[in-house]
Amino acid sequence: MATVVPATPKSWYLPSKPHKFCPGCGHGIVLKALGEAIDELEIQDKTIFGCDIGCSLLSWNFFACDTTQTHHGRTTPVMVGIKRSRPELITVGYMGDGGGYSIGSQHLVNAAVRNEKVTLILVNNTNYGMTGGQMAPTTLPEQITETTPYGRDPELTGYPTKGPEFIAQLTPDSAYVARATVAKYKQLKRFIKNALRNQIEGNGFSFVEVLSTCPTNWRTNAQQTWHFLEDEMEPNFPVGEIKSPFGKGDK
Amino acid sequence: MPKVITESKKAFMTGNETAAWAALVSGADIMFGYPITPQNEIMHYWTRLAPKYGRGFLQTEDEISAGFTVCGSVQSGKKAFTATAGPGNVLMQEPFGMAEAMRLPVLAIIQQRGGPSSGTVVYSQQEVTLTTFGGNGEGHRIVYSTATHQEIYDYVIKGFNTAWKYRFPTFVLGDGYQAKMREPLEIYPPEERGIKMVDTYPLIGLEGSIRAGEREPQHLCNIYSLEEELYEVVLKNAADYEAICPELIEFEEKHCEDAELIVVSHGVVSRAADDAVKALRAQGIKAGYFRPITLRPYPAEQLKAAIAKSGAKKLLVAESSYGQFYRLTRQEIYGETVKIETLFKPGVGIIDYDIVNKIKSII
Numbered sequence: 022m023a024t025v026v027p028a029t030p031k032s033w034y035l036p037s038k039p040h041k042f043c044p045g046c047g048h049g050i051v052l053k054a055l056g057e058a059i060d061e062l063e064i065q066d067k068t069i070f071g072c073d074i075g076c077s078l079l080s081w082n083f084f085a086c087d088t089t090q091t092h093h094g095r096t097t098p099v100m101v102g103i104k105r106s107r108p109e110l111i112t113v114g115y116m117g118d119g120g121g122y123s124i125g126s127q128h129l130v131n132a133a134v135r136n137e138k139v140t141l142i143l144v145n146n147t148n149y150g151m152t153g154g155q156m157a158p159t160t161l162p163e164q165i166t167e168t169t170p171y172g173r174d175p176e177l178t179g180y181p182t183k184g185p186e187f188i189a190q191l192t193p194d195s196a197y198v199a200r201a202t203v204a205k206y207k208q209l210k211r212f213i214k215n216a217l218r219n220q221i222e223g224n225g226f227s228f229v230e231v232l233s234t235c236p237t238n239w240r241t242n243a244q245q246t247w248h249f250l251e252d253e254m255e256p257n258f259p260v261g262e263i264k265s266p267f268g269k270g271d272k
Numbered sequence: 273m274p275k276v277i278t279e280s281k282k283a284f285m286t287g288n289e290t291a292a293w294a295a296l297v298s299g300a301d302i303m304f305g306y307p308i309t310p311q312n313e314i315m316h317y318w319t320r321l322a323p324k325y326g327r328g329f330l331q332t333e334d335e336i337s338a339g340f341t342v343c344g345s346v347q348s349g350k351k352a353f354t355a356t357a358g359p360g361n362v363l364m365q366e367p368f369g370m371a372e373a374m375r376l377p378v379l380a381i382i383q384q385r386g387g388p389s390s391g392t393v394v395y396s397q398q399e400v401t402l403t404t405f406g407g408n409g410e411g412h413r414i415v416y417s418t419a420t421h422q423e424i425y426d427y428v429i430k431g432f433n434t435a436w437k438y439r440f441p442t443f444v445l446g447d448g449y450q451a452k453m454r455e456p457l458e459i460y461p462p463e464e465r466g467i468k469m470v471d472t473y474p475l476i477g478l479e480g481s482i483r484a485g486e487r488e489p490q491h492l493c494n495i496y497s498l499e500e501e502l503y504e505v506v507l508k509n510a511a512d513y514e515a516i517c518p519e520l521i522e523f524e525e526k527h528c529e530d531a532e533l534i535v536v537s538h539g540v541v542s543r544a545a546d547d548a549v550k551a552l553r554a555q556g557i558k559a560g561y562f563r564p565i566t567l568r569p570y571p572a573e574q575l576k577a578a579i580a581k582s583g584a585k586k587l588l589v590a591e592s593s594y595g596q597f598y599r600l601t602r603q604e605i606y607g608e609t610v611k612i613e614t615l616f617k618p619g620v621g622i623i624d625y626d627i628v629n630k631i632k633s634i635i
Contacts, residue, residue: 090493
């Protein structure tokens, strides 16, 4: 019987594979799309990958690209510092919803307002995965987490953060803002590629939120996981290009 | 690009302006900063001067960001710096911690203001503990406490070199008085004094193609899976730090040969101490003067030697905080039996008269 070896992006760092994400986690899909985008744009040698703390940290040696770890929420300013110093480099900040929308939100907001020429990829899995499944800014109403054991009550803790929507409001037309999902791989890769292309062309701030899965903390089986992603998350977080300098947005 | 200055010249300027000029002549590439009194004019002068010499600036959203953008910038191989004070120094402890852990050549100029909390915008020496041992680290930092504008100029230049040579975060610790007052100094191009600026180099974004197999990718690590991994890193940093201490330590000592009492002070207070010791000597009182210039590493052996050779029975620690420098000094000279008297004026200036009076009351 012939063995079919899955295609591996050339920009992946093979000694760190297989990767350390939980079975069923969406990070691997996002990082595959990013790897293929880096390959196709031929930017491996000038890409600086910066990873936040949380599950995104498990990507710290994922790519055969120069990479730095940072602190929780601080990937954005580190990437900004690098890009401001070495504009020829392509800086990719990789973070979760807690790092981007909560502890690092002031950096995200202000980097967007300044139209910093960095690319940020934020993985939204509606909870803090690494620390054991606490409520995140993106946790859905009534969703059960370790810190909302009776379900998130929007009266007490607000509604889920809609990142791309507010970032689109903060940025000029040269920014790129999109929301993708690991359920639609080709679209995800296209959005990430556009976000990188926007930085390569020196246009402006580029941001992609990716809806992702966390069966470990959601305590879901495969079918329930996919159901939550497609039927619970997507209605709350519309997928599409919200702002693109490359013509009409892809909804 | 034009040279910043071609030869030494006399200047009469504020300490903040001095710091900006010193960063310029040091070849600093970029400053990241956030407004807080009393360091603002470092940014004001830098933003006026920097574009003329092709240097960069970014006003960040807060001090956390200013510190982390500096971390990113130095990782990419650029000579970057920041300046802050008080609550800004508190916020910057997070990025300073990353610089300590990852051995990043960060330079920060601290102009101390009154504390705790927002305190005053004026002056203090209350950021000694924070600057020397802040963060969740081990104090593997280099801290120069300046007393004059000339020293601000000299130690900003030296600070960049120290940071890049040894790769420990380096601090020039001034204060609001030094920041805001004007005084004469000589500014000079470093090379005229035989000072060679240490070359910078990138830690990421290196030359050579990874894709073509010319080099391995750089994966900079700052968090460890195993206790033992972290332990090795901290022990190595400690060993590196301790090995360079002898070449880093700087201090000033006057009249300690026969002193019955030694005044120990740092920063701008040491100028009052110097005057006080002179006045006391004129009155026949055998006072001595000892001033650590580096608070980290602290000149402990040198102070112990001064105590030993003078046979002094007492030290007077004078500072504009409620004992931060006293505690630092006491732990560094642990085992000495000399009695330590104190003059604490937290957030308030100390003049020679204060020290003279204190000494007369204790001898």
